[in-house]
Amino acid sequence: MKVLIFSGSLRKESLNKKLCHVVTDIFHKNNLAEVHYVDLQPLNIPVYDGDFETSQGIPAGIMNLGKQITAADAIVVCTPEYNGSIPGSLKNVIDWLSREKPVPLTGKQLLLLAASPGALGGTRSLWHTRQPFEVLNTHVYPEMMGVPKAHEAILPTNTLADAKMQANLERLVKDFANHAKKFMQSSAAQEAHDTAPVQARPTSTGGTTASTTH
Ligand SMILES: Cc1cc2nc3c(=O)[nH]c(=O)nc-3n(C[C@H](O)[C@H](O)[C@H](O)COP(=O)(O)O)c2cc1C
Numbered sequence: 001m002k003v004l005i006f007s008g009s010l011r012k013e014s015l016n017k018k019l020c021h022v023v024t025d026i027f028h029k030n031n032l033a034e035v036h037y038v039d040l041q042p043l044n045i046p047v048y049d050g051d052f053e054t055s056q057g058i059p060a061g062i063m064n065l066g067k068q069i070t071a072a073d074a075i076v077v078c079t080p081e082y083n084g085s086i087p088g089s090l091k092n093v094i095d096w097l098s099r100e101k102p103v104p105l106t107g108k109q110l111l112l113l114a115a116s117p118g119a120l121g122g123t124r125s126l127w128h129t130r131q132p133f134e135v136l137n138t139h140v141y142p143e144m145m146g147v148p149k150a151h152e153a154i155l156p157t158n159t160l161a162d163a164k165m166q167a168n169l170e171r172l173v174k175d176f177a178n179h180a181k182k183f184m185q186s187s188a189a190q191e192a193h194d195t196a197p198v199q200a201r202p203t204s205t206g207g208t209t210a211s212t213t214h
Helices: 015-029 050-056 060-073 088-097 125-135 162-196
Strands: 002-007 034-038 073-081 109-115 144-147
Touching: 002 015, 002 050, 002 060, 015 073, 015 109, 015 162, 034 060, 034 144, 060 088, 073 125, 088 125, 109 125, 109 162, 144 162
Parallel strands: 002 034, 002 073, 073 109, 109 144
Antiparallel strands: none
């Protein structure tokens, strides 16, 4: 399984970028997926402006990110909380991605995480961040997690200082990976069914049928 991971914060010393690395290590150490991290800062994504889109089209950074999302089976986004909500940088990326057709986010499995130096771990932003993704038919995993006091909680070893929190994050990442794999398998089975020659489609009684409605 291929997972794309990125932070909603652009800055170099971002706690959410650090959380991305913690999560990447969990995926890799447990052989759950091949994870690719993408840094949004060098993509230089402009603020969405309909006039820009009309005159110059979708920015190269968004086309690049869209391709990487399309190639991934699942996505993980670590987001900061700004004023109790989704940061403009991430909302802007979602808005631009929604202008690509087909929308690269549609149908993807997504795990949402947050990191904040505050006591709530950015969990208020998670609820707001779900919304635009869900509007685009991204399958946002029901469970989300915020890492509070992230400036102390995230160690340079790409682990969390609190063993219980690390174990909980590992459990969540594993659950998400299993869920996303099951979804991939059922999507592949459905696609095989849909593309099989009509006369060769198996029925529940072991025969074949020409009907697509069982
Ligand atoms: C404009 C702005 C608004 C913020 N609002 C919140 C907030 O509502 N809740 C919170 O926990 N932290 C808030 N913070 C602090 C961020 O959580 C903190 O800057 C964090 O380090 C940002 O994530 P990053 O390290 O990944 O860049 C805010 C920061 C900024 C710049």
